[in-house]
Amino acid sequence: MAKKPFFSIIIPTLNEQKYLPNLLTDLSKQTYQDFEVIIADGHSEDKTVAKATKLAAKLPSLKIINSDIRQVCTQRNLGAKKSRAATLVFMDADNRIPPNFLSGIKYRWEESGVDLLTSRFQPDLISPLNLSIASTINLFFELQNNLKPTYLLEAMFVVSRKCFNAINGFDESVNYAEGKSIIQTATKLNFKAVFARDPIWTFSFRRIRKYGVLSITRSIVSLELYSLLGLDPKQTKLENLYPMKGGSFYAESRRQAILAKLQKKLKSKSAQNKLISRLNALLSSLKSDQ
Secondary structure (H helix, E strand, C coil), X not given: CCXXXXXXXXXXXXXXXXXXXXXXXXXXXXXXXXXXXXXXXXXXXXXXXXXXXXXXXXXXXXXXXXXXXXXXXXXXXXXXXXXXXXXXXXXXXXXXXXXXXXXXXXXXXXXXXXXXXXXXXXXXXXXXXXXXXXXXXXXXXXXXXXXXXXCCCCCEEEEEHHHHHHCCCCCCCCCCCHHHHHHXXXXXXXXXXXXXXXXXXXXXXXXXXXXXXXXXXXHHHHHHHHHHCCCCHHHCCHHHCCCCCHHHHHHCCCCCCHHHHHHHHCCCHHHHHHHHHHHHHHHHHHHHHC
């Protein structure tokens, strides 16, 4: 029986022919090689699978599986079921990593002794604006992790299989911010999480480039306001705001109606009071934790 690898790297894909080969090439150049790669593809209509297959010679432990359901959480869960390692690494197809990334992650993982780990990222295109955005997001994740872990950037994180199984993996009914439910459920069950300052990986800003910083910010704020108002975003048509259509999404026109619905909700005085009350509670909790 073959020895189990230390890491199982799970990558959900859907029409990612432009980006996936870059990540697979990065993985083939890692200084630490005790890992397997599992691509959970949602029946891509481009050359994603063909290009991944061509790189199989450079990644002997590469496995490509098909998901009948095109949904990123479903695909990640399927990849986890087919994996063998005790430590899972979830990555997005458009990530980039340096050659020492996995050796650095292994060091931080063993040093911290936690069940969930992610680390700082840099933008894929270096500019003063992009660096400022990345620094702000990194600082936000570091601060909230030290106070009360609430958010997790699902584009790259490490999780123990014990933790992943205990929380029943990704919630397949969630259609946005799926990392949030992962880390909140894990911490409720007393699993520990850490946000490491290194090793640094590269996060794609393609969504930001497509729609602009202000548009993305408005989208994120609207989703968080839904949560603050106690509304159920699962019952809204969020696929127009945050569609899980893989690489093909960036070639499509975007429709947005959620902000108008939120504005309508806030016309109610009781809704406004509830929002103010919850914001005050959040501010008070942050102040008391400092």
